[in-house]
Amino acid sequence: MKPMGPIPPEYAGQRGMLTIAGRTAPDWLAQRDGPVFVYDPAIVAARVARFRAAFPAIDLHYAIKANPFPPLLAAMAELVDGFDVASAGELAKVERLGRPVSFAGPGKRDAELSAALTAGVTINLESEGEATRALAIAERLGVRPRLAVRVNPDVELRGSGMKMGGRPSPFGIDAVRVPALVRHLVAAGADWRGFHIYAGSQALDPQAIIDTQAATIALAARLAEEAGQAPPLVNLGGGFGVPYFAGDTALDIERVGAALETAVAARPAILRDSRFAIELGRWLVAEAGVYLARVVDRKESGGETFLILDGGLNHQLAASGNFGTVVRRNYPLALAHAMGGEATETVSVVGPLCTPLDRLGDRIALPRGDVGDVVAIFLAGAYGATASPCAFLGHAPAAELLPRDHSD
Amino acid sequence: MKPMGPIPPEYAGQRGMLTIAGRTAPDWLAQRDGPVFVYDPAIVAARVARFRAAFPAIDLHYAIKANPFPPLLAAMAELVDGFDVASAGELAKVERLGRPVSFAGPGKRDAELSAALTAGVTINLESEGEATRALAIAERLGVRPRLAVRVNPDVELRGSGMKMGGRPSPFGIDAVRVPALVRHLVAAGADWRGFHIYAGSQALDPQAIIDTQAATIALAARLAEEAGQAPPLVNLGGGFGVPYFAGDTALDIERVGAALETAVAARPAILRDSRFAIELGRWLVAEAGVYLARVVDRKESGGETFLILDGGLNHQLAASGNFGTVVRRNYPLALAHAMGGEATETVSVVGPLCTPLDRLGDRIALPRGDVGDVVAIFLAGAYGATASPCAFLGHAPAAELLPRDHSD
Numbered sequence: 001m002k003p004m005g006p007i008p009p010e011y012a013g014q015r016g017m018l019t020i021a022g023r024t025a026p027d028w029l030a031q032r033d034g035p036v037f038v039y040d041p042a043i044v045a046a047r048v049a050r051f052r053a054a055f056p057a058i059d060l061h062y063a064i065k066a067n068p069f070p071p072l073l074a075a076m077a078e079l080v081d082g083f084d085v086a087s088a089g090e091l092a093k094v095e096r097l098g099r100p101v102s103f104a105g106p107g108k109r110d111a112e113l114s115a116a117l118t119a120g121v122t123i124n125l126e127s128e129g130e131a132t133r134a135l136a137i138a139e140r141l142g143v144r145p146r147l148a149v150r151v152n153p154d155v156e157l158r159g160s161g162m163k164m165g166g167r168p169s170p171f172g173i174d175a176v177r178v179p180a181l182v183r184h185l186v187a188a189g190a191d192w193r194g195f196h197i198y199a200g201s202q203a204l205d206p207q208a209i210i211d212t213q214a215a216t217i218a219l220a221a222r223l224a225e226e227a228g229q230a231p232p233l234v235n236l237g238g239g240f241g242v243p244y245f246a247g248d249t250a251l252d253i254e255r256v257g258a259a260l261e262t263a264v265a266a267r268p269a270i271l272r273d274s275r276f277a278i279e280l281g282r283w284l285v286a287e288a289g290v291y292l293a294r295v296v297d298r299k300e301s302g303g304e305t306f307l308i309l310d311g312g313l314n315h316q317l318a319a320s321g322n323f324g325t326v327v328r329r330n331y332p333l334a335l336a337h338a339m340g341g342e343a344t345e346t347v348s349v350v351g352p353l354c355t356p357l358d359r360l361g362d363r364i365a366l367p368r369g370d371v372g373d374v375v376a377i378f379l380a381g382a383y384g385a386t387a388s389p390c391a392f393l394g395h396a397p398a399a400e401l402l403p404r405d406h407s408d
Numbered sequence: 409m410k411p412m413g414p415i416p417p418e419y420a421g422q423r424g425m426l427t428i429a430g431r432t433a434p435d436w437l438a439q440r441d442g443p444v445f446v447y448d449p450a451i452v453a454a455r456v457a458r459f460r461a462a463f464p465a466i467d468l469h470y471a472i473k474a475n476p477f478p479p480l481l482a483a484m485a486e487l488v489d490g491f492d493v494a495s496a497g498e499l500a501k502v503e504r505l506g507r508p509v510s511f512a513g514p515g516k517r518d519a520e521l522s523a524a525l526t527a528g529v530t531i532n533l534e535s536e537g538e539a540t541r542a543l544a545i546a547e548r549l550g551v552r553p554r555l556a557v558r559v560n561p562d563v564e565l566r567g568s569g570m571k572m573g574g575r576p577s578p579f580g581i582d583a584v585r586v587p588a589l590v591r592h593l594v595a596a597g598a599d600w601r602g603f604h605i606y607a608g609s610q611a612l613d614p615q616a617i618i619d620t621q622a623a624t625i626a627l628a629a630r631l632a633e634e635a636g637q638a639p640p641l642v643n644l645g646g647g648f649g650v651p652y653f654a655g656d657t658a659l660d661i662e663r664v665g666a667a668l669e670t671a672v673a674a675r676p677a678i679l680r681d682s683r684f685a686i687e688l689g690r691w692l693v694a695e696a697g698v699y700l701a702r703v704v705d706r707k708e709s710g711g712e713t714f715l716i717l718d719g720g721l722n723h724q725l726a727a728s729g730n731f732g733t734v735v736r737r738n739y740p741l742a743l744a745h746a747m748g749g750e751a752t753e754t755v756s757v758v759g760p761l762c763t764p765l766d767r768l769g770d771r772i773a774l775p776r777g778d779v780g781d782v783v784a785i786f787l788a789g790a791y792g793a794t795a796s797p798c799a800f801l802g803h804a805p806a807a808e809l810l811p812r813d814h815s816d
Contacts, residue, residue, distance in 0.1 A: 065801050086762040089802025107704040107716035107760030127707035168710030170758045296515040299535035302576030308515035324765050350578045352515030354494040357732050386799040393473050394497025
């Protein structure tokens with residue numbers, strides 16, 4: 001038997017049939033032919049409220065790459081101070097939602113820069129070459145470009161799932177070259193918006209985030225001093241993780257918030273009028289989403305029992321362990337009809353794809369499951385539907401569902 | 409510096425500008441806005457011809473999961489003896505192409521079984537439960553079901569990239585239970601089509617395949633004897649690999665073919681009237697496909713040089729090392745304008761996605777590459793476009809292109 005990650009607290013206390021946003025799992029599935037992702041906006045709103053309480057003086061941006069489902073973005077527009085996008089395609093999804101937008105990501109094509117400049121969004125520049133192209137395109141369009149500089153920091157986020165600082169990187173401009181670029185942007189007449197500094201993601205150690213945020217503020221101040229320019233905004237990045245696997249514990253964001261309040265209160269003089277933002281994706285939405293699929297077959301082989309679902313890595317690649325993890329570990333999952341039920345057998349839960357990669361639960365302890373039962377895979381709200389190869393093996397995509405208000 | 413896999417022989421000898429199916433790489437890219445996959449049907453046809461010469465008495469099936477691009481399937485219909493599909497969605501793509509079809513894969517839904525039975529395709533049964541459902545649905549439809557039994561063999565394919573036999577498995581029915589199931593199917597009036605035995609994939613060691621095929625024939629004979637039924641067809645599976653990485657060498661299929669001819673000539677009496685088939689996906693199409701993308705940015709960071717492309721793991725996940733490989737290694741890639749050119753620098757080639765996972769070439773030696781240059785990633789004909797998360801981060805999908813005939 002192998003362990004699973006912890007079921008999120010919003011669902012872990014349920015007994016009997018799983019309900020999501022007030023409706024049962026089979027009720028959600030009855031709306032569509034095949035597996036579904038259900039996102040509970042109340043959980044997202046609660047996450048935002050918790051952030052607001054912990055970080056009263058910090059702006060909150062949503063990085064839509066985590067989940068760009070349009071109804072979720074519409075709900076999020078009421079809750080956050082800005083959207084961060086990573087392509088012109090993402091920009092198109094938020095530009096009519098009335099919130100400030102910033103655009104980060106390496107390899108922005110000229111057409112993407114043009115769309116962003118036309119829309120008046122802030123471009124987080126990833127290289128000097130991109131700066132040159134953005135200035136030229138703005139000139140051609142006759143607009144004053146809103147440009148921030150993404151910094152490749154000389155610090156990394158310890159213990160983060162993905163390190164994005166402290167090493168050679170496609171992301172951002174090495175800190176040592178940033179002051180000269182800022183001076184160049186200001187001299188060229190750009191509306192310089194400040195810094196974007198992102199040191200890693202999926203961190204669960206609060207002290208690591210606290211240290212990184214303190215180092216990031218110090219770095220921003222040093223770069224601003226060297227550039228002779230006070231940044232209107234310092235985007236501190238995010239990096240708040242969620243517990244996916246056995247042994248993971250939820251991040252203590254209140255501790256991070258208290259430390260950041262202290263650090264901001266003691267910030268160097270050049271940052272006196274700067275705003276600070278934290279950009280979050282996964283932490284806001286991962287636990288709000290549940291992937292639901294049905295058991296199509298139950299079979300025995302070599303003394304093991306397999307439950308075979310009607311959806312798998314084609315819908316939720318990350319849960320199969322094939323997206324950014326070296327060692328495959330089990331996401332939390334449950335039989336929807338037996339929440340809180342006693343485990344009576346060890347089974348492997350697999351998807352319908354004709355490949356051994358399509359394994360969603362490897363030798364996990366569950367109550368009895370049979371053909372027709374619903375399996376819920378938690379933590380499906382971030383990097384799920386859009387981060388999966390939905391056309392693989394010719395199965396239909398999963399539907400995504402979000403209740404319009406809390407009463408439906 | 410890290411090594412790359414070998415450029416396929418069909419392209420490795422080129423000098424100067426890369427041509428694919430008679431047209432230059434920039435010419436292919438000029439047809440679309442953004443990256444493209446180009447598939448050369450002449451390379452596929454040459455692969456089939458090589459198979460035919462090496463395996464004159466063996467049927468050849470194409471497993472369309474490797475690449476289900478409709479124009480490729482239309483070309484393939486002229487070349488192979490049958491198609492293998494893994495979902496009703498794949499079935500819909502081939503059912504009007506006039507070739508025999510078989511359908512394998514765990515978790516076939518009732519609607520999929522119904523579609524397959526209506527179309528008269530052979531269903532490779534993966535469990536006793538599936539057999540029961542298929543018989544019931546056939547009865548309801550008033551058709552005589554064409555049913556084969558997929559066997560979970562008690563042998564595995566040594567050295568295969570993915571083992572699919574010799575262990576508890578979601579695929580097939582454990583050999584020990586197969587004779588009883590065959591007797592049951594025949595007694596129920598089904599048109600029993602034989603066995604499907606697939607022990608692994610992506611094997612490059614000819615002796616391992618030879619041993620597996622010999623064991624598979626022996627197993628089929630033993631199961632047929634125990635069932636008291638001669639199988640009309642024995643699908644030996646495939647497992648022929650292609651060289652992706654440094655140190656890989658191409659499979660000697662002529663050696664495999666000679667050994668199989670001997671094994672088939674000496675087959676047990678109960679298989680005297682059986683046909684034998686080999687089912688191939690990757691080996692037929694991987695090297696026929698090239699993924700082409702443009703350099704959008706060239707940047708330096710921490711002493712390393714990065715070339716940033718306008719497409720990455722959103723189009724070609726496998727080349728990023730995030731699909732079924734534990735250790736990330738470099739696929740072969742080249743600057744299209746400098747085929748055969750001397751490497752003058754070490755660069756990392758990355759996609760445009762705002763994630764460190766999007767790395768296509770890690771510290772590889774290349775000739776000089778600049779913004780606007782075309783990068784070719786080879787071995788993109790199998791498990792490329794459809795096995796990648798094309799919606800991730802909101803970029804457009806890559807176009808797929810196949811010349812209609814060899815003159816265009």
